[in-house]
Amino acid sequence: MTELRLWFAVLTFCAIAPIGAYPAENEFPAFGQNTVLVWERKSQDYVSSFVVRIAEFSPNRYMEWEDSKTQGTIFMPNRDVLEAKGYDTADLFESGMDTRGKDATTLWLSRRIFQELKEKGKAKCNLDGVAGMLTSLGEDKFEVEVNRSPMVLPVIKVSDGRGGERWFLDQEENPLLVKHTVRHYTEVLSSITTNRANTLRWIKGKKLQNPPR
Numbered sequence: 382m383t384e385l386r387l388w389f390a391v392l393t394f395c396a397i398a399p400i401g402a403y404p405a406e407n408e409f410p411a412f413g414q415n416t417v418l419v420w421e422r423k424s425q426d427y428v429s430s431f432v433v434r435i436a437e438f439s440p441n442r443y444m445e446w447e448d449s450k451t452q453g454t455i456f457m458p459n460r461d462v463l464e465a466k467g468y469d470t471a472d473l474f475e476s477g478m479d480t481r482g483k484d485a486t487t488l489w490l491s492r493r494i495f496q497e498l499k500e501k502g503k504a505k506c507n508l509d510g511v512a513g514m515l516t517s518l519g520e521d522k523f524e525v526e527v528n529r530s531p532m533v534l535p536v537i538k539v540s541d542g543r544g545g546e547r548w549f550l551d552q553e554e555n556p557l558l559v560k561h562t563v564r565h566y567t568e569v570l571s572s573i574t575t576n577r578a579n580t581l582r583w584i585k586g587k588k589l590q591n592p593p594r
Contacts, residue, residue: 409527409534410575412438412555417574418488422448424566431568433488436584436592439554442489443592445583451476454584456593457486465491467507468515470561481593485510490549490556498537499553508541516540523548523559526572534559 416435421428429449437443440459446452455473457465458481467485474480474487485507490498494515497504502517518538524531535551536559545563549556559570574580581589 409532410573412575414438415575415578415580417572417577417580418557418570419572420568421571422566422568430571434580434582434584436581436589441592441594442486443584445581446474447582452583453477454479454588455482455487456480457482457489458594461486461491462489463492465493466505467510468494470509472509479593488558492553492556495549495553495556498539508543513542516542518546520551521548523570525559525570528574528576536560 412435414436416438418433418435420431422431431446431448433444433446435442435444436454440462442457442462443454445454453475456479461482461484465482465484465486468490469482469485469487472487473482473485494504494506498515498517504515506513506515508515516539518540521536521538522533523536524533526532536548537551537556539547539549541547543563545561547558547562548560549558557570558568561568584592
């Protein structure tokens, strides 16, 4: 009888609770201003963190970054976010500088390259300024902490033709780098935070009100 009453109470609660009142479990949040991304970098000699804070995610991508020694900002115009033919591993990360992508993205694949990988299994890509080819190695799953809770996300695994392997979120709107391995170096996305305010440190005031275009 007690179990019957409990079941009736659950049914009653579900009936009166408004639809959409509670967020779906494990729903991946949209990126926007104040999103914070943290990667852990490891090599034979050191372990360090690399942090990115997003000022604008779409249609342009504007962000600030920092590691244990330095910091800077990067702006990628919408045309590069969508159509860039290149991907830069490090060139846009200039110490203390505000840099701008030039037909290349970083940390995210352009939509053009992502679509080619999904449709054809390979994509021409100017990797760090040198013509090359990215080749799909298939799909996988990747676990990362999202707003302090573990979440398993779909990824595509990609060979860069230089002995390196990179994993990107399997999302056309957000093909984010989650893992990069080459020889003794590994870079892994450890956390995503989207539910905090006022995270930006250097893109403020006029920079935030009048971003590059």
